[in-house]
Amino acid sequence: MTAPAIEEHVTALASALRGPARVRDRMVREARDGLLDAADALAAEGLPGDEAARLAVRDFGAVEEIVPDFQRELAVAQARRTAGTVALVVPFLVACWTMVGDPGPGTASLVAGMLAVHAGGVAVVTAVLAAAALAATGTVARRLPDPDRLPELVAWTGTTAGAALGVGALAVTVSSLLAADWRLAALTGILTLVSHARVAASARACRTCARLAP
Known part of the structure; x- marks a missing residue:
């Protein structure tokens, strides 16, 4: 009917x-x-x-009565999606950054190298946190309640990862202008920018879900 x-x-x-x-x-x-x-x-x-x-x-x-329960489940689902994106994308990009090579001597090269190292360190930490979030909500943990504030934690982990990728993209772009194999550096920079946009969008959606979930 x-x-x-x-x-x-x-x-x-x-x-x-x-x-x-x-x-x-x-x-x-x-x-x-x-x-x-x-x-x-x-x-x-x-x-x-x-x-x-x-x-x-x-x-x-009524809709206003049942939305909180539905929204909690959606927040966890979005958190898993964001965590999965970070855990998959970030390690791959950090590996790509290591392949760019040394852009050579000079102040610009030093700054680019420092930016890449710091961004890489932050990115690795966020990837580890994202992997932990996936484990906390995965098949093994289905019988356990989801950790409190998990969507919010994943949202800010994704936001931090997005920021680190943005800094990394800047560093790789500078490196591409100075590196001997500038084509590889330029390609890595483009991949980093695309990944930054994807991670940032997923983290933004996760923040929205975390804010709406009770």
């Missing part, structure tokens, strides 16, 4: 949720299916279809 009351309810729920689109759509679809099943059961008892749908919606709960 279809019912305006149910469709309106799930549409409002979908609009109120923030998080990975695939996970959000799955949750909304499951909520809709549950409401339809409840309405069908009430209709089988003799209630008119529209009334059964309205009663199913009432029993399910």
Whole structure:
């Protein structure tokens, strides 16, 4: 059966949720299916279809009442996505940075080298934290409650990783102008900039989810 009351309810729920689109759509679809099943059961008892749908919606709960539970799950899902991005991208880029080589003597070279070393150190730390976050929410830990404030921790870990990649991109760009193999350095700089944008966007989404989750 279809019912305006149910469709309106799930549409409002979908609009109120923030998080990975695939996970959000799955949750909304499951909520809709549950409401339809409840309405069908009430209709089988003799209630008119529209009334059964309205009663199913009432029993399910108002949007503002059920959003916090949904949003908590979405926040963890976004945290896993951000942590996975950081844990996958950052080690690869740090390895690429080590392949650029020494740009040679000079003040600019020294500054670029120092920036790369510091950015690399910060990036490695964020990758380790991201891997720990994945472990804390992975299959082995499914039976345990998620650590408090995990989405917020991952959000700021991703933000820090994004900043480190931005600094690293600057350092590699300077190196590309000075290095003998400038093509490799330039390619690494482009990869770093693209990865910086991806990590920063994921971290921004994670901060939004963490802020909305109770």
